[in-house]
Amino acid sequence: MSQPTVTGAGPAFTADPADGRLFRTSRVVRSVDVTPAGRLRFDALARYLQQAAEDDLADAGWAETYTWLVRRASVAVRGYPAHRDRVQLRTFCSATGPRWAERTTTVAGPAGDLIQATAVWVAITAADGRPVPLGDTFHRIYGPSTGGRQVSARLSHPDPVGAAEGRRWPLRASDFDTAGHVNNSIHWAAVEDVLAGLDWLPSVAELEYHRPVLPGHDPRLLTERADGQLSVWLCSDGQRMASAVLR
Numbered sequence: 001m002s003q004p005t006v007t008g009a010g011p012a013f014t015a016d017p018a019d020g021r022l023f024r025t026s027r028v029v030r031s032v033d034v035t036p037a038g039r040l041r042f043d044a045l046a047r048y049l050q051q052a053a054e055d056d057l058a059d060a061g062w063a064e065t066y067t068w069l070v071r072r073a074s075v076a077v078r079g080y081p082a083h084r085d086r087v088q089l090r091t092f093c094s095a096t097g098p099r100w101a102e103r104t105t106t107v108a109g110p111a112g113d114l115i116q117a118t119a120v121w122v123a124i125t126a127a128d129g130r131p132v133p134l135g136d137t138f139h140r141i142y143g144p145s146t147g148g149r150q151v152s153a154r155l156s157h158p159d160p161v162g163a164a165e166g167r168r169w170p171l172r173a174s175d176f177d178t179a180g181h182v183n184n185s186i187h188w189a190a191v192e193d194v195l196a197g198l199d200w201l202p203s204v205a206e207l208e209y210h211r212p213v214l215p216g217h218d219p220r221l222l223t224e225r226a227d228g229q230l231s232v233w234l235c236s237d238g239q240r241m242a243s244a245v246l247r
Helices: 042-059 135-142 184-195
Strands: 023-028 067-077 086-096 100-109 112-124 165-168 204-209 220-226 229-236 239-246
Touching: 023 042, 042 067, 042 086, 042 100, 042 112, 042 184, 086 135, 184 204, 184 220, 184 229, 184 239
Parallel strands: none
Antiparallel strands: 023 086, 067 112, 067 204, 086 100, 100 112, 165 220, 204 239, 220 229, 229 239
């Protein structure tokens, strides 16, 4: 089965840091990670990225009491890994804010770098989910690779005013993680539901998390396509829970 081609070249990838921590790991693209055409899905990619981040923290001996909640993510694509490919992941802290940090992860195949994802994660207490300062331990381990770069946690996607299409997007028990809300990879699964009906793939995909999707919510999946851009929203009870922009 032929696969749609990537449109556009996408932005240039950020280089690995000259100083500081750079963690490396690898994954094999399994049959559960791909579309029927054999292309790595975005939700599977999101799991790879989260697993690499968790492995990095474990390898660094991370023992802080707070946890992390993703605020936004941007993925730039030169090419999509395929079924049975072994991909290499390189991940590092690329910027910080008062209570959040940016992680950049590059996914490489046998022929070179294919995907680069940049995600802003907020440091929160496990008890009540309130943002907390990163602390001295974080800056000692992860600060050098940032080169002093600062990043904002602000969101920028528009509301779904005039979205052309909408339908229910039922939740499953398996969608919820240890934080008690829908895992960030599941939001990417909603994006895949939209892409499945198109003969098109993006070279840039951005996802913003506005509010947690909790048990009892009844999300609707809204879409709009115009001017070479696809916009996707998950909404519940009249509120925007997450949004994606693909181009």
